[in-house]
Amino acid sequence: MTAQDTITRADTIKMDGADPIAHLRDRFALPEGDIYLDGNxxxxxxxxxxxxxxxAVKDEWGNGLIRSWNDADWYPAPQRAGTAIARILGADDDEVIVCDSISVNLFKLLVGALRMRKDRKIIVSEIGNFPTDVYINQEVADIMGCELRCVMPEEVESAIDDAGIDLALVQLTHVHYKSGRIYDMAGITKLAQDLGALVIWDLAHSAGCLPVQLNACNADFAVGCGYKYLNGGPGAPAFVFVARRHFDAMNQPLRGWHGHAEPFAFTQDYKPHPTIDQMLTGTASQLATLALEKAMEVFADVDMTVLRQKNMALGDLFIALVEQELDGMGFGLASPRDAERRGSQVSLTHENGYAIMQAVIARGVVGDFRAPDILRFGFAAPYVRYVDIWDAVAHLREVMETGEWRRPEFNEKRAVT
Amino acid sequence: MTAQDTITRADTIKMDGADPIAHLRDRFALPEGDIYLDGNxxxxxxxxxxxxxxxAVKDEWGNGLIRSWNDADWYPAPQRAGTAIARILGADDDEVIVCDSISVNLFKLLVGALRMRKDRKIIVSEIGNFPTDVYINQEVADIMGCELRCVMPEEVESAIDDAGIDLALVQLTHVHYKSGRIYDMAGITKLAQDLGALVIWDLAHSAGCLPVQLNACNADFAVGCGYKYLNGGPGAPAFVFVARRHFDAMNQPLRGWHGHAEPFAFTQDYKPHPTIDQMLTGTASQLATLALEKAMEVFADVDMTVLRQKNMALGDLFIALVEQELDGMGFGLASPRDAERRGSQVSLTHENGYAIMQAVIARGVVGDFRAPDILRFGFAAPYVRYVDIWDAVAHLREVMETGEWRRPEFNEKRAVT
Structure with missing residues (x-):
């Protein structure tokens, strides 16, 4: 830092020099010249x-063909990928499995958990939860004859209290997809469990960026995403966590043959597998599962608390630079300022957010936009550098100063934002 | 054929010479020396x-990153792959979409269809249907307060009659996974529809081997498999068909954001997409979907009636050779002898079926085994030759004559049969 506490580009290069996990960047094939802030x-x-x-394609599929289910160990790939993920979530190796999408897994857990609390009728969730979570919550509430109470984040604890012994379930996304705000997993889990209820956490924006401690928090159930911070590839399969103490009572409704105790007995009666395998449904894409399993090697020797320190520092740097460089340009902060309460992203608001994001993307600074006015910047600590934050903010500044964002091509809506 | 009507290997080589779709084999990377009879x-x-x-991996994911959802047209990949499949199923281009597994899609269709027939309570299916279909049928019947009546195949029509105006749904697998027996799609569909009911067909063993005529049969709904005759790769995503006349009334329960009318509006209220897109749930694996889309190019110029003639002829040849070469060795025929009533496979029974199958697989003749005593041989017409059938039966004969199948290693159970 200079005497005036102004942060310079040279300062950020120094920060990279002192970064204990800078070497992780070499584990990725990153596009030349881009600054990628959308790992979230x-x-x-x-x-x-x-x-x-x-x-997998040439040898195992092409030559091994059907034999590879045994010979290339395809069959236990969902379990192996699950174990790799369990290790960065504070879960036991056999409590996580990879399959389907978050939405599908959430449906399984919600119905299964409600069946474990048959005499209770209230589900508490958040207004502003990720849309899929709300849609699936509402649908399951309807099917199971329950009441879904979506409340503002600051009202979650009192909604749990109000529900009392009618509370069946709490379903929350640990780190909010727009703001990055973090819920107190241990506190809310205890609050709900003290009333005899169960909790389902969506870890879409937590897995791979926070030292999640599922078992230390006594978590019941969780789902999460393979394609964000876990780097499993576009649309990679999701994962599902069930605490071992619930293996016997869980009775999930998407009963496919891969979740059967003896899949190759081909019996007509369903008997759930006694382990986490019971969460499987149909045959999983091997290409997708093996890609995610391989991607998880990035984390094999990573201390998640060190990784977390870095993404908090990257976020703090970003906020400081936005305030230093973009003052008076109309940006607001949509994420908690306190890094401890924020995931691995910082979201800004701007009334012209969509066009501004398209303009910086055209310059190779890749974040994303979430309606109505959120510019999201994610800081995947394994490959984002401190100097990248400096350069990204410099581009934002230029886009604003030049009015570049006003160009028509940056104001055209695209299929995917 | 010789004077005694004995089929010789030379005869089968002649049959290959006259095969109008022999050239399709060049579209596949097949393992040297193997005879692959497990394309089913x-x-x-x-x-x-x-x-x-x-x-997809290096350029689109690695370099394009998140931009590829637009720039590489990832977003409409499930629709494109669906269109390619629709064209070999006698469906309109916009009535089929690729997503999830058969089990998951069956769940969507069953709940959705029952909601269209709220006052009716009976589902008719088959004893011996593929296990996943039975498990999902039973689960949905329980959730929706319906009665599942599983009957023997020859009793399906009378069970439909018996249910009368209480019949909500019929769910059948068009071609049986063990025997290859084909149901009369047009006849059963009409029978059920005449009572005001709906029908869901599982096309796992039909798509890519029969000239399925969904719309000519006035089919309501169907699901099917991407990894069997469609060659989409291990665990490739499934497909789902909804007749356009049902788009408005369908209300499937796995409400994910990709099935929303405006996914990127991120609203809290679910509004199903008005098209086949409503069948989507979460984000699909792009690697899996793009592989299936590419694989479908095999069928782009194929006349399915010509392909069907070939797989019927391959099956007839196999049965004739089994009778000629394996007489008195304990094999029984578990598939219909009439090729018109049989899919693209022939199943044999044998009390030592498991070990015999392992022994021929060790010789490079790859079929599979289904408990308790079924040896399945599939004849994927795009790449199986007539001479392969001769050679496969010759290996079976040698395995029996030498007693090779008695070796301990062929009698050890493996994870996947």
Whole structure:
């Protein structure tokens, strides 16, 4: 820092020099010249994934064909990928499995958990939760004859209290997809469990960026995403966590043959597998599962508390630079200022947010936009550098100063924002 | 044929010479020396799929990153792959979409269809239907307060009659996974519809081997498999068909954001997309979907009636050779002898079926085993030759004559049969 506490580009280069996990960046194939701040939406490509897919396609599928379910160990791939994920979530190796999408897994958990609390009728969730979570919550509430109470984030604890012994379930997204705000997992879990209820956490924006401690928090259930901070590839399969103490009581409704105790007995009566395998439904895409399994090697030797320190520092730097460089340009802060209360992203508001985001993307600074006015910038600590934050804010400044964002091409809506 | 009507290997080579679709075999990367008769379980690798995945991984994911949802047209991949499949199923281009697994899609259709027939309480299905179908049928019947009546195949029509105006749904697998027996799609559909009911067909063993005529049969709904005769790769995503006349009334329960009318508005209220897109739930694996889309190019110029003639002829040849070469060795025929009533596979029974199958697989003749005593041989017409049938039966004969199947290693159970 200079005497005036102004942050310079040279300062950020120094920060990179002192970064204990700077070497992780070499594990990714990143596009030349871009600054990628959207790992919270689609993680970057880890080296080795393409090679793994070549073996999977040419040797295992092409030559091994059906034999590869045994000979290439395809069959236990969902369990292996699950174990790799369990290790960065504070879960036991056999409590996580990879399958389906978050939406589908959430449906399984919601129905299964409500069946464990048959005499209770209230589900508490958040207004502003990720849309899929709300849609699935509402649908399951209707099917199961329950009441879904969506409340403002600051009202969650009192809504739990109000529900009392009628509370069946709490379903929350740990880190909010727009703001990055973090819920107190341990506190809310205890509050709900003290009333005899269960809690389902959506870890879409937590897994791979926070040292989640599922078992230390006594968590019941969780789902999460393979394609964000876990870098499993576009639309990678999701994961699902069930605390071992619930294996026997869980009775999930998407009963497919892969969740059966003896899938290859081909019996007509469903008997759920006694382990986490009971959460499986149909046959999983091997290409997708093996890519995610390979991508998880990035985390094999990473201390998640060190990684977390870095993404908090990256976020703090971003906020400081936005205030230093973009003052008076109409940006607001939509994320908690306190890094401890924020995931690995910082969201800004701006009335021209959509066009501004398109303009910086055209310059190779890739974040994303969430309606109505949110510019999201994600700081995947394994590959984002401190100097990238400096350069990103410099581009934002230029886009604003030049009025570049007003160009018609940046104001055209695209299929995917 | 010789004077005694004995079929010789030379005869089968002549049949290959006269095969109008023999050239399709060049579209696949097949393992040297093997005879692959398990395309009904996992289709072979089409040339071009590996190259498509390389572009998808290195260029689109690695370099394009999140931008590829727009720039590489990832977003409409489920629709494009669906259109390619629709064209070989006698459906309109916009009535089929690729997503999730058969089990998950069946759940969507069953609940959705029952909601269209709220006053009716009976579902008719088959004893011996593929296990996943039975499990999901039973689960949905329980959730929706309906009665599932599973009957023997020959009793399906009378069970439909018996249910009368209480009949809500019929759910059948068009071609049976073990025997290959084909249901009369047009006849059963009409029978059920005449009572005001709906029908859901599972096309797992039909798509890519029969000239399915969904709209000519006035079909309501169907699901099917991407990894068998469509050659989409291990665990490839499934497809789902909804007749356009049902788009408005369908109300499927796995409400994810990709099925929303405006996914990127991120609203809290679910509004189903007015098209086939409403069947989507979460984000699909792009790698899996793009591989299936590429694989479908195999069928782009194929006349399905010509392909069907060939797989019927391959099956007839197999049965004739089994009778000629394996007489008195304990094999029984578990498939219809009449090719018109049989899908693209022939199943044999044998009390030592498991070990015999392992022994021929060790010789490179790859079929599969289904408990308790079924040896399945699938004849994927795009890449199976007539001479392969001769050679496969010759290996079976040698395995029996030498007693090779008695070896301990062929009698050990493996994870996946």
């Amino acid at each position: 939406s689609l993680g970057a490509l880890p080296h080795g994934v393409m090679e793994r897919l070549e073996v | 379980s996992l289709g072979a690798l089409p040339h071009g799929v590996m190259e498509r995945l390389e572009v």
